[in-house]
Amino acid sequence: MKNILKTKELGIGAILLLVCIIITLINPVFLTADNLADVLKANAVLGILAVGMTLIIITGGIDVSVAAVTSAVAVAIGHLMLYLPDHPVSLVVVFAAAVFAGTLLGMINGFFIVKFSIPPIVVTLGTLSIISGALLFITNGNYMSGANFPEVFTAFSKYEIFGISILIYILLFFSLITWGILKYTVIGRSIYAFGGNSVSAVRVGISMKKVQYFIYGYMGFLAGIAAVTQTAYIRAVDPNGLLGFELTVIAAVVIGGASILGGNGSIAGTLLGTLLLGVMQNGLILARVDSYWQNLVTGTVIILAVSYDHLQKKRIDAQTAQIEVK
Amino acid sequence: MNHFLEMRHISKTFPGVKALHDVQLLIKPGEVHALIGENGAGKSTLMKILAGVLQPDDGAEIKLDGEAAAIEKPLDAAEKGISIIYQDLSLFPNLSVAENICIGKTFGRSLFSRVNWKTVRETAKKAMAEVGVKLDLNTPAERLSIAKQQMVAIARAIAFQSKLIVMDEPTSALSNTEIEMLYRIIENLKAQGIAIIFISHKLNELFKVADSFTVLRDGNYIGTYESSEINEDKLIALMVGRELVKEKYEKHPTGDSLLEVKCLSKRGNFKNVSFTLKSGEIVGITGLVGSGRTELVQAVFGLNPPDEGEIVLYGKPYKPVSAEKSVKLGIAYVPENRQREGVVLKQSLTNNMTITCLEKLKYRIGLIDFSQEKRLAEYYMESLDIRPRIPEMSAEQLSGGNQQKVVLAKWMAIHPRILIIDEPTNGIDVGAKSEIHRLLRNLAKEGMGIIMVSSELPEILNVSDRILVMRHGRIHGEFSAASATQEMIMSVAFKGKEDEKAESLQNA
Incomplete structure (x- = not known):
């Protein structure tokens, strides 16, 4: 499996490199340190959510409520921050509250998926509707300015280590953790097993229920982290800012080589997929392409990436078959 | 000799059906024991009870190594040294050979425990060595031929330290050379004292591997025979309850x-x-x-x-x-894999049989004439003796033989x-x-x-x-x-x- 994943990731990496070269040729500004750091920072939220989505997609599930959950948590911490004093502990409180709220919402998804065996897409479509509806009702769609947030939060959002935004470190940190979970824990291997053959997984004694609670709960947890990151990035709360963003998240994972039918996927691939989307968007801006065209390009890339993947798989399958027939 | 496994007075009642009636199965350590019977004789129900998937009715007695044992869930069976290799092999196509062998036991049970890759590789290597086949441990299972996948499944059973391995139709997808190889592996396992329950419909091959036979018919225990005291014709007669004239x-x-x-x-x-x-x-x-x-x-x-x-x-x-x-x-084509390519499992028998000739069953305006469709389905169920004769039943509830008849009916309908x-x-x-x-x-x-x-x-x-x-x-x-x-x-x-x-x- 490693070999296939390696070639898969290598393929995405090559495309990424190619896109980078083309953009640099069109507009050399792309290759400046500032611009690259901006691209990373702008896509930290996408990356964090895509990392969580990777686990779900590996099991063959899906969560279309992530963007709504992230927005809901962002609104919650936005309101919370109005009452918090300007003290470092406030930061801890914000993170704790965000993670708690996110995990809770994720667990609600998990509960319906596990308890009533409802397909994940149906459950999360439901929660997506409920959460966005409730958000609209509560906020009236109103934007919350960051001017009233505690000073310490603003400082945090501007904080840099070696000239790199803290938001990028957050993404890297949680990517690393998630990679470790996938590679070095029983639950990580169970996630792959579940996606590969759920019937066999039950036969060897893997608890599907626990795995599903974990992945949807963890997705919620990361949505909490993403909510803090998003609020720090725009220094405001926009309840409609992430409308439809779940599709971009799923796109990043799929471009990263995960099979939407489950079984395959990796954190490295997902990060590359995220970068590819981010770089292309940045490139289109730098090339002064109308922003309306961006979705069109994204869609094309998804279809190309996935077709390439399937062709590759078909070729390998054909090879195996030939050997058997002779 | 003492038995490794003793199952006595096993009965199993499903709503409306008595699937097993006071059946017994005694397995000695290190023997190859063939479990035979027609489809629906109760073999798979009995194996599901052994695997902990089903619970027998009250009064059942299961002993392992002479001691009463409770097998309440699949994990219990695995922990007590019983491994089932299902016909589909239960492998994970996306996981490596090593992971396929180690998942479940070597990995550890707690979901948050750490995977020790070194132990995993060593366990897998050792298990494959015992099977006697060299495979790249990093290859994903989907890249292996069916025969090699089966060896991985056997290696998993060995890594679980099984004392009894149940093989359900292990040769159905193998070529003759591969079957020979499987027999050698089985000999090898026998030599290590591992008992094997072998389920197969191919009687002639059973005589090559099996030391003894247990025959079931219609959920009843017919008897257990040493392979030296019985022959193919007698076994067939015991299975079908009558002499089958060739x-x-x-x-x-x-x-x-x-x-x-x-x-x-x-x-x-x-x-x-x-x-x-x-x-x-x-x-x-x-x-x-x-x-x-x-x-x-x-x-x-x-x-x-x-x-x-x-x-x-x-x-x-x-x-x-x-x-x-x-x-x-x-030209009509009935493929080998009935379940995947022949019948639409979730659909009714009627739908399965008339799918080829809907054109002829149409009213002029293009809607389907259901009464004519029903007549056609009933005609073929009658003439091919498809049982049970319930046109509304879904195809997955039928036995293999009757499913095949449905496939034939579907093609006969277009003459x-x-x-x-x-x-x-x-x-x-x-x-x-x-x-x-x-x-x-x-x-x-x-x-x-x-x-x-x-x-x-x-x-x-x-x-x-x-x-x-x-x-x-x-x-x-x-x-x-x-x-x-x-x-x-x-x-x-x-x-x-x-x-x-x-x-x-x-x-x-």
Whole structure:
């Protein structure tokens, strides 16, 4: 499996490199340190959510409520921050509250998926509707300015280590953790097993229920982290800012080589997929392409990436078959 | 000798059905024990009880190593040294060989415990060594042939430190050489004191491996026999509850030529294949799995367009490009994998049978005439004796033999002139088998031309009029059924490598 994943990731990496070269040729500004750091920072939220989505997609599930959950948590911490004093502990409180709220919402998804065996897409479509509806009702769609947030939060959002935004470190940190979970824990291997053959997984004694609670709960947890990151990035709360963003998240994972039918996927691939989307968007801006065209390009890339993947798989399958027939 | 496993007074009642009635099964350590019976005799129910998937009715007694044991869930069975290798092998296609072997036990039970990759690799390596096969431990299971996947499944059972391994139809997807290899592995396991329960419909192969037999019929325990004290005919009689007369089918005159295949080739599949099919004739094609039989008939049907060669259909040249076109011209194809390619499992029997001829069941405005559809379904259920006779039932609830009849009914509804059927009785029990054979003979008698691909020599010899033997994509022998013997066919199908070389030189 490693070999296939390696070639898969290598393929995405090559495309990424190619896109980078083309953009640099069109507009050399792309290759400046500032611009690259901006691209990373702008896509930290996408990356964090895509990392969580990777686990779900590996099991063959899906969560279309992530963007709504992230927005809901962002609104919650936005309101919370109005009452918090300007003290470092406030930061801890914000993170704790965000993670708690996110995990809770994720667990609600998990509960319906596990308890009533409802397909994940149906459950999360439901929660997506409920959460966005409730958000609209509560906020009236109103934007919350960051001017009233505690000073310490603003400082945090501007904080840099070696000239790199803290938001990028957050993404890297949680990517690393998630990679470790996938590679070095029983639950990580169970996630792959579940996606590969759920019937066999039950036969060897893997608890599907626990795995599903974990992945949807963890997705919620990361949505909490993403909510803090998003609020720090725009220094405001926009309840409609992430409308439809779940599709971009799923796109990043799929471009990263995960099979939407489950079984395959990796954190490295997902990060590359995220970068590819981010770089292309940045490139289109730098090339002064109308922003309306961006979705069109994204869609094309998804279809190309996935077709390439399937062709590759078909070729390998054909090879195996030939050997058997002779 | 003490028994490793003792199951006594096992009964299992499902709502409305008594699946098992006071059955017993005694297994000695290190023996190969064949569990046989027709489909529906209760073998799988009994194995599910052993695996902890089902619970027996009260009064059951299960002992392991002489001590009462409770097997309440699949984990209990695994922990007590019982491994089940299901027909589908239960592997994870996306995981590596090493992971497939170690998942479950070596990985640890707690979801948050750490995976020690070094232990995983070592355990997998050791288990594969015990199986006696070298495989790259990092290869994902989906890249392995079925035979190798099976070895991984056996290695998993070894890594679980099993003392009893249940193999459900382990040879159904293997070629003869691979089956030999499996037998060697089984000998090896026996030598280590591991007992094996072997479930198979192929009685002749059971006599090669099994030390003893337990026979079930209609959920009842019939008896346990040492392999030295019983033979195939007696076993069949015990299984079906009557002496099964080997039917001799009357050969009847054949008519016009329906199909002529001339020098058909397809790269990597088959080469220079020629044969003819007349109406009223059954042509049997046999050979080892992977000899190109299935690819050849799929080429004729249009699923696998050939590179070169000619086909003459009903006296006119024909290019097989799509299944749709072939069906229109009166060719029907019943694939080997009934469940995946033959029946729509979730659909009703009626829907399954009428799907080929909906065109004819339409009112003029394009809606389907349900009463006519129902009549047609009932007609075929009656004439093919499909049981139970409930047209609304979904196909997945039927036994293999009855599913196959449904597939046949579906094609008979369009009155094909040519029927291509691949492994017609794979996984079908003895009684239903002879019914299918009789059905095929009757269809031929009515003038249909039938091409039957089969690995089972008795079936090939008994049902066909003419026999073609394939090896490495070529037809290497043609026999008339009257004069052919199993030995003649086997020697052609198996010819050694030396002959092969000589032949290829001649051909060059």
